[in-house]
Amino acid sequence: MEAELQPQEERSPAPVVGLSLCDSAPLLWRLQDLKAVRSEGLVGALLGSLPRTPRQNVRLGRPLLLLPEEERLLGERGGAAALPAQNQEAAGGELQQRYTEEQQRSFEEQSVLALEDRKSALVRAMTSSSGSDPASDEALQHRLLDLEQNFSFPRSALAVQLSTARAGLSHCPEARAFLEADWPIRAQRCPRREARFQVFRDLRGRGFFLTSAGKFGGDFLVYPGDPLRFHAHFIAICLALDESVCLLDVLCAARLGSNVKKTVLLCSPAPDGPVRYTSLQWSGMV
Amino acid sequence: MSGASDGAEANWILRHPQMKELQVGDSEQIHAAFLVYMDLTEVRRWKEVSCVKIPDLQAVLLEAQEKDGGPVYTVLPLPVHQSLSHRSIRQALDRGFPLLLCAVASDSTLVYQRMTDGLVTPVPPVGPFEDEGRRQRRKRRQQQR
Numbered sequence: 555m556e557a558e559l560q561p562q563e564e565r566s567p568a569p570v571v572g573l574s575l576c577d578s579a580p581l582l583w584r585l586q587d588l589k590a591v592r593s594e595g596l597v598g599a600l601l602g603s604l605p606r607t608p609r610q611n612v613r614l615g616r617p618l619l620l621l622p623e624e625e626r627l628l629g630e631r632g633g634a635a636a637l638p639a640q641n642q643e644a645a646g647g648e649l650q651q652r653y654t655e656e657q658q659r660s661f662e663e664q665s666v667l668a669l670e671d672r673k674s675a676l677v678r679a680m681t682s683s684s685g686s687d688p689a690s691d692e693a694l695q696h697r698l699l700d701l702e703q704n705f706s707f708p709r710s711a712l713a714v715q716l717s718t719a720r721a722g723l724s725h726c727p728e729a730r731a732f733l734e735a736d737w738p739i740r741a742q743r744c745p746r747r748e749a750r751f752q753v754f755r756d757l758r759g760r761g762f763f764l765t766s767a768g769k770f771g772g773d774f775l776v777y778p779g780d781p782l783r784f785h786a787h788f789i790a791i792c793l794a795l796d797e798s799v800c801l802l803d804v805l806c807a808a809r810l811g812s813n814v815k816k817t818v819l820l821c822s823p824a825p826d827g828p829v830r831y832t833s834l835q836w837s838g839m840v
Numbered sequence: 841m842s843g844a845s846d847g848a849e850a851n852w853i854l855r856h857p858q859m860k861e862l863q864v865g866d867s868e869q870i871h872a873a874f875l876v877y878m879d880l881t882e883v884r885r886w887k888e889v890s891c892v893k894i895p896d897l898q899a900v901l902l903e904a905q906e907k908d909g910g911p912v913y914t915v916l917p918l919p920v921h922q923s924l925s926h927r928s929i930r931q932a933l934d935r936g937f938p939l940l941l942c943a944v945a946s947d948s949t950l951v952y953q954r955m956t957d958g959l960v961t962p963v964p965p966v967g968p969f970e971d972e973g974r975r976q977r978r979k980r981r982q983q984q985r
Binding site: 794796799800801802804805808831836838839 | 929951952961962965
């Protein structure tokens, strides 16, 4: 795989990414983790809503959900670790306190500025209406003093800034997190999953990018490069060599594949090494 | 139709010289093989069509060329309600030729699917591609709203 990706660049070892587990779903939240995982050729699926464009799902944001095969592959390479689940109440309380403190600080600042504003407006109004003479000066000073003593900045006038970039999402300091990390024991080894993983690993090893193919009735969509740049070439269907499959299903898959201009790939890992691939295409014989 | 004509039909097929040789395994599969044989020879007029018995698969394969001197195909005829395994497909592919899987329906409709070893890149969609102009796109967006 090294050979296909920029051989002339010096390859530093891939950074370890931190997985957050939501029930059993492996999620990546941190930007550097998403970048690291993409640079290793794992695509995943974005799940989150973008704060500035919430009511659509064409473009989604973090977190990134990994396929079980992607998670397992990362695990095999020692490239991922599970981050400890955050204590919800403690985190919440802390954030809330920080928020109120910030609000208070902002309020005080804004009161001072509002008062300055009012004063300068008053000065402008009074000096423009009458010329400079000692009597009006004194009146002005009197009024300014009055203002300062009686001015109160109403809370409802407070300008509040909402950050659209998700603040407070970064986890506890990196080093500590990884020292505490442990691997979740959730392995479910059933034959179908095993077959899927073998195929995933083999195809990824050949430099293909794979995503989930639920839309096309298959196991994986196989891209010759990054999905942002290419259309998928294959719909991979993983099955055991001896698994009996109905001929009607084969015809179904082949028809669908030809409708969407992709080749259906029957993939079976063989006990004696390499994965066997059979390409299924329309014959062209009407 | 009724049983009588079916019986006569079946007898006729059984009396065909090719059919007489093929007495291995599954009679349904043999019937399917026969129909494909007739299709290839009489309808599509392929050349050098021959039958091969494969005891491992309990099936009859056909070997044929589309034209004289053209590439040789292995043809695997199967009744459509039957099932098969990837292993049996690999065994047929092991003969070294691309495989045509032919599904035979109960009404004798034949569907051919091509199977090859390895990863065969699909044929890309044909151009020229016309990008829609801005007015078209705006019109479409308004319609969607």
